[in-house]
Amino acid sequence: MIKIIISALLISISLLQDVNRIVQHAAYDSNVNLTISFTEYKNFKNKVRGIQFDLIYNDSHLLFNELTSLIDGAIFEYKSIAEGKLRCVIFNLDGKSFSNIDLSKLIVMSFDQKNNFYGNTYIQMDNIIVVGDFGEDISSSYQTPFFEIDFSELQPKSTYIHNLEKSSFQDSILVSFQTHEACNVNLAVYDIFDLKRKTLIDQYMDIGIYNSYLNNYDDLLEEFDLGQLKIKLFIDYSPHDSIYVVYDKNKN
Known part of the structure; x- marks a missing residue:
């Protein structure tokens, strides 16, 4: 540093x-x-x-x-x-x-x-x-x-989701993203069928770097199926960036 x-x-x-x-x-x-x-x-x-x-x-x-x-x-x-x-x-x-x-x-x-x-x-x-x-x-x-x-x-010069060091998780995983201007932010989780399962953030946010934790339950408090999930970032209601994570509760 x-x-x-x-x-x-x-x-x-x-x-x-x-x-x-x-x-x-x-x-x-x-x-x-x-x-x-x-x-x-x-x-x-x-x-x-x-x-x-x-x-x-x-x-x-x-x-x-x-x-x-x-x-x-x-x-x-x-x-x-x-x-x-x-x-x-x-x-x-x-x-x-x-x-x-x-x-x-x-x-x-x-x-x-x-x-x-x-x-x-x-x-x-x-x-x-x-x-x-x-x-x-x-x-x-x-x-x-x-x-x-x-x-x-x-100050951030662009808006995107940060890359993860490890994309698989058991209980929770930290997702970080940044915005280079004030905007409406929606960060949501989708399954392999591209169905929204969970909303992590949905609000107006200023310039900055932000964190959000994704646990292993969706908005209906149902556990995610094992496998791949997609986290999408929407800026001012338009898709902007996305990353994949893998839920693996049996990981050692």
């Missing part, structure tokens, strides 16, 4: 330079890993004892997976303080300051694209507190980056 690594650079700047830097990235995979780091501005020689910040993202667009510290021995804690907002704290228990190498790769955040979101979304760091050598707050020396992630490349 292709992963996108986004480096969040907290660049140390003067108090007069407080304009956020926008970093744009095109996503080519639904899973995104975010590497958070910061570097010291050349005119400063700050020692950093600890860092606290909030990670803010749109939870309607992104599904949070995990945060992982990249610094061996450091104490790293985080918690959700609101929907789409995580508070993070990292420090050394023995009070030692972080080295520039430590700060260049601080934390990895992993999250996934929410189902069928294909627009732009944003991730930012806010409420940053950077603790200096004597316990003072030196966060005013650092800039907060602002990230724009574009998921439009993942």
Whole structure:
């Protein structure tokens, strides 16, 4: 799986330079890993004892997976303080300051694209507190980056039923399909005589990738006969695509 690594650079700047830097990235995979780091501005020689910040993202667009510290021995804690907002704290228990190498790769955040979101979304760091050598707050020396992630490349370009790795099933089988535009969708199961036995989906659907499970009973709760079944996809009431599956309840 292709992963996108986004480096969040907290660049140390003067108090007069407080304009956020926008970093744009095109996503080519639904899973995104975010590497958070910061570097010291050349005119400063700050020692950093600890860092606290909030990670803010749109939870309607992104599904949070995990945060992982990249610094061996450091104490790293985080918690959700609101929907789409995580508070993070990292420090050394023995009070030692972080080295520039430590700060260049601080934390990895992993999250996934929410189902069928294909627009732009944003991730930012806010409420940053950077603790200096004597316990003072030196966060005013650092800039907060602002990230724009574009998921439009993942948007389906055509409409069809996905191929199955295994076409035979005993109890149930997962059928996936995609639509490249909003439309009326009917997904139905037909027997070898081309008689409709079961309707899986019959509704208006937006652009996206969808799943439906087919079990071994038809709409009348009668078990399918052993053998081949045909799954047909109708788009706006016209036949569009189809695949075959095989019901084999005796399969080992």
